[in-house]
Amino acid sequence: MIPFGKRIELGTLFDDLADRRGSTTVHVSRPLDIAPGLGTALDPPALARLVRAASGWLAAAGAGRGDRIAIAKRDHWDTVLLCCAAARIGAVPAPLSAHLDAGTLDTLLGRLGPALLVTDSARLAASWTAGGAPESRAARTLLLDGDSATALTLDDVRGAPVPAPYRPPVDHPLAIMHTSGTTGVPKLVTHTTRTLLRRLAGFEAHRWPLLSARPDDVLAGSFSFVHGRALAWTAVALTHGPREILAIPSSDWAEAGPLLDRHRPTVVEAQPATFVRWRSRARHDDHPFDRVRLFISTFDAVHPPTVRTFLRATRHPRPVWLQGWGQSETGPLTFRFLTRRALAAERERHPTTRDLGRPVPGRTRLRVLDRVTLRPVPRGAPGLVVCATKAIADGYVGERSRFERKRAGRWFMTGDIGVRTRDGRLLLLDREADAVPEGSGAELEDVLEDRLPDVAECVVLSVPGGPSLPVVVTDADLDPDAWREATADLPELAAPIAVKWDGVPRTGTGKVRRGALRERLGLAPDTYGTGRWT
Template sequence: MPQTLPLLPERGFYLGLMFHQAAARHGSVRVTLDRPLDVRPEAGLALGYPELAGLVDDLAARLWAAGIRPSERVALHKSDNFDIVLLTCALSRIGAVPALLSPGLAGPVVGELLGRLERPWLITDRAKLEGPLSGVGVPGLVREVLSVDDAQGAVPLDKYAGAPPHGPVRLHPREPSLITHSSGTTGVPKLAVHCPNTMWNRLVPQKAMGWPTRGETAALHMSFVHSRFYHLLGVLLHFGSPLLMLVDPDPASAGPLLAEHRPGIVETHPNTFVLWEELADAPGAPLSRVRSYGSTFDAIHPRTVQRLLGASRRRSPWLIQLYGQSETGPVAFQVYSRRSAAKADGRRVGTAIPGFTRVRIADAAGKRAGSGKPGRIEARTRGRILTYFGAQQTYDAQLGDGWWQMGDMGYQSRWGGLYLIDREIDQIDSVDSNLEVEDILMTRLDELREVIIVPGADREPVPVVCVRGDRPLDNRRWHEATADLPLMSSPLQWRFDDLPRTSTWKIKRVEITRMLTEGALPAARFGV
């Protein structure tokens, strides 16, 4: 008999209720923004839980007055800002299904996703309609275009100002309630369909992880279109944490705000944490009060973990790393302390979440591999999405007897520790683990902002490196650092901004390989 997880009651996590429940429970807790809301610039940068709940109510009333109804799909694609969250909650509050499309997606990709969504409503802004979407033919792909500003060819939400309030609508716990998209590191993103029940099953273990830091000020720089953000927000609102929401990750902008607010909780993307290493000894000690760092979306380099934990003056800070994907939510977790980080294996991404997830390694025949044997990572979780919208066959192909194929290669220790080797598609025959070599190089060369090893035109390992401040890479130091590593091509030095990235700053390795194969290299690059 196949292993199954025990059934739990059909409970749900409803995004449209979060701010109202938090305001009722905790009152006026401070929320600070680093840029004004596009939907209400006059609201300023300092708000409280009740004010945000009121904004959600106002937006929900306007969206209902515009004609949006329960279970209707609404694509949300606008310039990056915290009001993406408020619009998402407002749509959820009236029972609509927000389909969150990253602000960083190229126009043609957005057009393809709108086509897959089968004529959804679209909420956007002038910058998108006159920029990336200008040649996409949006009117023919959507039911109606609503704009948060005065974009030409769209109905402004201001038209419905003063609309009567509409009470919350709760969809059935197993009914689609949110659509996000996969990272798109290997092509056009897939549309992941969530429901309140699967989202609740992700929320509960994350609440347990958040209990030790309940009520601490939290600083977040995360993708507002990723499901992980909403679960973390749900945890923080539940415990009444003051919030600092950062859109701009530049240390010159983020550093002073972090120093002013002294967060006890900080979460961002792993590549942003690498950028924030320079905040470890920045003026004002912006990370000195951090008790808990959160890292998800991708593995994090041991060097970065050590620097972050070393920057805190708290007695026993920690970093929680979550391993998972949009389709599953977290399936494994790892906690680093200062002591464990000093001897950490960057390839160890943790163990399964007791009672909520199971993880195994499958061999080429699809059978469970023995301890220490490499194979395909698979997971079983109650937090798995319902389907890929418009691509049920693709979804079914990743399932086998209830086990979800994560797309990664790895192995498990005797005690269940999960170790990540590489993405299946990124493997290079002459390198056991690209990720392990990258960790070693990041540790040996402090000046590196990033290093990515990808297969070149002939499947040879090609290192693409980014140096802090775009300084030239030291040829001697590079050769010393790589002397005992697998043979690789000469490194290519690029600016970090030239690396193709997802909305969570994951590097698109397949895209880099394509660029190398086609000779479509960045105009400004450095040779070594």
């Protein structure tokens, strides 16, 4: 294995790994948008050539060292390749989710002030239809498909000379990633080589028992490839060198299913919303998860029925689910291993995934503060969770004061409410902005999903002056008797509202946009939280 911390750089990632023996094959669920002719089975040498060529495109389009390059296109793993190409010429990539509405995209581009916008026809058309003008926010625009009278196209830059690679100082900006944006306009988080590669990916790239990919593994990743996790996941996966890597940008089974069926993964990492969408497939006899030894969930809370379904689905004798908790600004802060036994329901006990385990040893520290005084509270008392980690991001683009408001010395405000137990575990209650008076909305969601098998997801919204409102996502009719039985021993809740999956506004990572959901349901924007720490 190449010593990760010393040799791997984002811009030359594929060059550095291209000649290694036992090369990994990367399979994508559909051809790359930037190189459809390469097909769906890719090797590191071919990917290295593509990244080098793309770096020439970006340079020919006018981007250079220190410039910001916004990448706003249909979600695919080739966004990672474009980020590598930008880093290779010393530019700073800023990938932006295809799920952003036109106004939000314009706001983020205004904060970035990019020298170059890399986009596609669908993104431009969607913005124009909604009254946006993303190309006006950048000095130049490169269109990846089709023709344009006002923007450069790939035909204009294809075949351009490939610049020599540039390795930026480790504390200079490397990439800008936006947060999910569940509570409003996403924040633009700046990471450096030191924070993103040396400390986050570098730690993960060690050969950890159980967690690290093995030479015979088939790794599947299905999440939003515009987020920082995609860069770290790609770098670590390629460094470990499994037999195959499956990059799946869509949770739609029509796209994801055939690739999973053909290659039968042994490790699956996905955002929780994707696992929820795949849960019904995992209950079928012909599902492709029978060889999985390790499941990994990132980005959001995952609920017990989802974990239990996949742990039962695999034929591996001792499968493990790794539940990590962290943020775009900090990387992973805690982790917990879940097993079949840990998620088995017992009489009068309802397993919850709100227990997030302990801080990463030697890497992170946690404290819990009083919500009013911001003074530490004793173990067992709820409060605002703050963390200390050397992997903390460099700041928010265009919102420096917001970042500094959340930071006090080495401590950073996560915006979550939790409890530290006497033995050091963290029990997550809620986001501070989403707090409910009934104790923990997240735990209520755990219990309700556990007791109602036909409910794919439950969202509990606080309603100041009244009981909290449960919104249940289900394709079936909600049985009133089953609901009464499920909630008989719970705090008072309002009558539930049943919706379909597409009836819930979501971020690119599948998280529920609770503010937008409140608006859609006609609820007042006021909550029991302040939203000060988001």
